[in-house]
Amino acid sequence: MPTAAPSPDEIRRLLARAPVSRRGFLRGAGLAGLGLGAPTLLSACGTKAAKQTASSCVSKDLSSSQKxxxxxxxxxxxxxxxxxxxxxxxxxxxxxxxxxxxxxxxxxxxxxxxxxxxxxxxxxxxxxxxxxxxxxxxxxxxxxxxxxxxxxxxxxxxxxxxxxxxxxxxxxxxxxxxxxxxxxSVPWQSGLTGIAYNAKLTKEVRSFEELLTRPDLKGKVTLLSEMHDTMLFMLLLEGADPEKFTADQFGSAIERLKKANDAGQIRAFTGNEYAQDLVKGNVVACEAWSGDVIQLQFDNPDIKFVAPEEGLALWSDNMLxxxxxxxxxxxxxxxxxxxQPEVAATLAAWVNYICPVEGAKQAMEKVDSTLVDNKLIFPDPSTLAKAKDFMGLDQKTEQSYQKQFATVTGA
Amino acid sequence: MSAADTGRRTSRTGYLLLLPGLLWLVVFFLVPTIQLAATSLYDPSGSLDSGYAMTWSFSNYWDALSTFRAPFLRSLLYAAVATVLALVLAYPLAYAIAFKAGRWKNLMLVLVIAPFFTSFLVRTLAWKSILSDNGFVATTLQVLHILGPGGRLLATSVAVVTGLTYNFLPFMVLPLYASLEKIDLRLIEASSDLYADALTSFRKVTLPLSMPGLVAGTLLTFIPAAGDYINAELLGTPRQYMIGNVIDNLFLVQLDYPAAAACSVVLMAAIVVMVLVYVRRAGTEELV
The missing domain is CATH 3.40.190.10 (Periplasmic binding protein-like II)
Structure with a gap:
């Protein structure tokens, strides 16, 4: 037989007798909160400028004593x-x-x-x-x-x-x-942004124009959620130079993206997870990073990387x-x-991104000769000449562009 | 020693016992909340490099509400639908575990908790495979003509709500089970002795006695679901983004700290108000 639980009345009586009543506790906690909170609130009023200069922030180098x-x-x-x-x-x-x-x-x-x-x-x-x-x-x-x-x-x-x-x-x-x-800055590795497609599921995709308009790709296309990556191609579609463009050109590029998105052509804006969707067939063509595509190709030769007709984006990850x-x-x-070329070649043979080191291609002969002619690790000079970089932006412009991009991508 | 002395000492012990918890709350809840509230009132024209001035800009709240009305409403709607679905799934399950499981009771409880042994992220990614365009579920629904030929589950609201329901289901089952299990079976016997049929006994005895669990379960499901952004991010598209995704983007990508903080404060306030109204209407004041 279960023991009888105390009735709500009994609980209330017990609580009333307890050394710390609920009301008293809440009052005490509230006061403690205010006492501690008020000064914090005052000190939290506003933030200082985050910008530093060589004279405002001086660093010491302890390298000689600490290895x-x-x-x-x-x-x-x-x-x-x-x-x-x-x-x-x-x-x-x-x-x-x-x-x-x-x-x-x-x-x-x-x-x-x-x-x-x-x-x-x-x-x-x-x-x-x-x-x-x-x-x-x-x-x-x-x-x-x-x-x-x-x-x-x-x-x-x-x-x-x-x-x-x-x-x-x-x-x-x-x-x-x-x-x-x-x-x-010193580049660690570089890479190209272009188009990847699954050749088993669709015919060749050659350009961003096709990606945004071809009816058979509707709802089966993803773009990158990285503003600079995606907008670089939208600007190229507008005929603007991504290395030197105006706010108006950016505005019309955003319009073009919005139209494609509203039409349901674009399934999602993604980070690295496009790779999984592309292999599974949820997505048949997408904006992609070259290094990812090489690694996908090892398991699935149907995945192809294309240098879009509009141009390519070349980026680097930099040691800072x-x-x-x-x-x-x-x-x-x-x-x-x-x-050093030999070290760079060893690294490139494993990570499969574009090697920013001159001479690594020759050194690759010894490391892994099958990769010497891989265009995604050692692109032709003519390909690189076509590659574009995104214009450097000041903080205000950057923030405003991010905002416009976020409006289209849903956030 | 007089009785008054003992009384005072016990009272001091009470406060001492509260101290660790209180300190924790002050450092990890109160201070950040105040910081967040302060940030939400900064001058919206500031920026990271020039700094933000405290201008008590209450208009930030209005801006947040009007700019992000759609994701706000979507969050509340998705969370509400997920909560109702979770309740519909969880009540019979909790009832079965409490009254019908017999010697399987402990095993079933472990199975309810088992998903917590793996990461939230991995479980949500698994749903990506389950709902994928060429997956079993989508193709079956297409064969049955429930889903159109070009239709899909992944990257739709259905996927996001499914993910939310799945992820928060245990939070509904456990409190429901706890309150159902406590019910004294003699009360149900008594109601049938008084000529109540099964349905009436359930309506008049079991359901009212399980109300505390039901209220706790719906709150534990609704509150985290309304603030969630992982499900919308992984199973949805920008068209399904919830307010959590917006806050994430504002804080990390757009670096618009006042707007991000204002959205967070509005979300918190909205949830607190809704919970208070709900708890008052449900009449289970013992819970809070």
């Missing part, structure tokens, strides 16, 4: 090898191990960057306050690197410490609009040294190391 380096990068962006060590299977990074052995610098390698905007959210408060992020190098895409240069959040690199970069950086990446002399990083000289040593 360490904290490196934040994207997942699957460094060569890996599984080896047996003491009877256990472990994953090692051959090129990074080689660097550690040569330089005596201990590298703490973390893959905690998987979205430019999210990573910006992670380091924003520290960098706006001129505090350390605990990282000496992180790798971000051009447009985000441009924002950090503009905000004065990066340390200027000493070009004399990186002779290999000086000698081997490919010509077309030497002076991006946002860092003309590469004072603050943030303010207050304490091992800049060590960071420069690492950059210099990865600009």
């Amino acid at each position: 360490t380096l904290h490196f934040s990068n994207w997942p699957l962006y460094l060569d890996e090898k599984k080896v047996k060590r003491n009877g256990k299977k472990v994953t090692v990074h051959p090129t990074l191990d080689q660097f550690e052995k040569q330089s005596g610098i201990q590298v703490d390698y973390v893959t905690d960057v998987d979205d430019n905007s999210e990573f910006f959210g992670v380091v924003r408060n520290q960098l706006a306050d001129c505090q350390s992020t605990g990282r000496d190098i992180f790798t971000l895409t051009d447009w985000m690197a441009a924002r950090l240069v503009d905000l004065g959040w990066l340390q200027k690199l000493d070009r004399s410490k990186v002779p290999n970069v000086e000698a081997n950086l490919v010509t077309n990446l030497r002076s991006p609009s946002w860092d003309k002399k590469r004072d603050y 040294v943030p303010n207050k990083a304490e091992h800049k000289a060590n960071a420069e040593k690492l950059m210099n190391f990865y600009y």
Whole structure:
């Protein structure tokens, strides 16, 4: 027989007798909250400007005494090898191990960057306050690197410490609009944005024009949710130059995108997850990144990558040294190391993105001769000449363009 | 020692016991909430590089509501539909576990909780496969002519609501089970002794006694569902975006902190008001 539960009246009586009554507790908590909250509220009134300059935020370099380096990068962006060590299977990074052995610098390698905007959210408060992020190098895409240069959040690199970069950086990446002399950035890997389609499910897709208008693709097309990637092609469709365009041209490019979206042609705006949809057949053609497509092709040769008729987008992920990083000289040593052609070829053979290092193609003969002629790792100079970059924007314009893009993409 | 002394000491012990929880709430709830409320009142013309001035811009709330009315309403609608669906699915399940499961009771409870052993994200991605265009569900519905020949499930509102219902179902089942299980079976016997048929007993005895579980379950489902953005992001398209997606985009991509904070405050306020009205109407004040 179950024991009789106390009736609601009994509970109320018990509560009334309890040393801390509910009402009293709430009153106490409320007062405590106000007492602690009011000063916080006052101090939270407004924020300071986040912009820093070389004189407002000075960093110390402890590289000579501390042989360490904290490196934040994207997942699957460094060569890996599984080896047996003491009877256990472990994953090692051959090129990074080689660097550690040569330089005596201990590298703490973390893959905690998987979205430019999210990573910006992670380091924003520290960098706006001129505090350390605990990282000496992180790798971000051009447009985000441009924002950090503009905000004065990066340390200027000493070009004399990186002779290999000086000698081997490919010509077309030497002076991006946002860092003309590469004072603050060194490309890690580059890639192309273009079109991918599943040849088993649709006939060839050659251009963005087709992607946005072909009736048989309706509802089976995705574009990238990254504003710069997608709008670059919309601008090309408008006949504008993505490296130099006006606000009006951007406006009409947005209109074109909106029309296609309203017509139900575009199924979604995505990040990396387009790869899964393309393989499953939920999507038959989409805007895509070259490195992803190579990796999909290993399992599924029906996936094709196309350089769209309108042009190509070439982007880089750049190694950057943030303010207050304490091992800049060590960071420069690492950059210099990865600009040796043999090292660059080993890296490219594993990550399959475009290698920004001159001479890596010749070095690839020894590493993996099947990849030497892969156009998505070593594109023809003529292809690269056609490739476009997105215009560097100041913060206000950037924000307004992001807003217009977000209105179309639903947010 | 006098009785008054003992009384005072117990009272101090009571507050001491509250201290860790209170401190936690102050640091991780109160301070961030105040910060959020302050941000929602910043000058909307500020920017990250120039900084934001505190101008008590209450107009931010109005702007947020008028600009993002559609995703706001969509969030409430999707969350409401998902809550009703979850209730319809969960009530019979909780009833069966409480009264009919016999020795399978514990196993069934474990099965209800089992999805929590894997990540929320992975479970939602699994629905992408289940509902995919060439998947079993979509093709079957096409054969049955419930879905048109070019129709799809993935990337529609149906997929988003399905995902929400699935993900929050255990939050509905558990409180319902807890309150059904507590019901004294003699009360139901008594009602049948008094010539109530099964339906009447359910209506007059079981349902009213399970009300606390029902209210708790609907709240635990509706509140997180209204703020969710993962389901809309992975199973929907921009046309299904909920207010959580908007806030995510405003904070991280557009860097419009005042608007993002204003949306968050409006969402919180709306939920608090709706919950208060609901709880008052449902008449289960013991819950709060």
